[in-house]
Amino acid sequence: EVQLVESGGGLVQVGGSLRLSCAASGFTFSGYWMSWVRQAPGKGLEWVAHIKTGGSENYYVDSVKGRFTISRDDGKKSLFLQMNSLRAEDTAVYYCARYGNWGREDYWGQGTLVTVSS
């Protein structure tokens, strides 16, 4: 059974940093691209970033470029999102997702809440 478990969310001040983690199990982690998707309170889904197998290529939504970094540790079957220079508009539930193929997030974690407060 595919399982994705996020951690690391919490309350942080504007301008601060936070590192999210996602522990994967039930599939060959190294064989899949992985993603972060967020959802602001009461709003829709927004794709944030994804990382290629092996970590050689990363892609980001424009609003987080230069502030967020996605990375992975295939040995630990873990995905990370380093978030710097946080803004109030980054407040959201952040989901870890398996990027099954182009255009498809086929498995999702339960999410971790990040609250950026001034």
Add this chain to the structure above:
Amino acid sequence: QSALTQPASVSGSPGQSIAISCTGTSSDVGGYNYVSWYQQHPGKAPKLMIYDVNNRPSGVSNRFSGSKSGNTASLTISGLQAEDEADYYCSSHTSTNTLVFGGGTKLTVL
């Protein structure tokens, strides 16, 4: 990276069929057969319902189907049931190898 356009809400009675549209551009929906649909119940994680325009993952009811014409994709739910009431999102691969979601549609089963 503009969001795909979906209607804010749709509704239908039990047993009826409804369709939700998802409009993009030639750089996303129109350019690739990589459109997916997700169902999200309140407080829950999204669930993949359709991928590659018209394919269902194992375990998803055949009451859910997808299609695409030009820059617009559609999700059709037939034989509406109370448990279908949820938010639905489309997504598409883009020409810059990113992913874009639609704004979401709230389905109400009357």
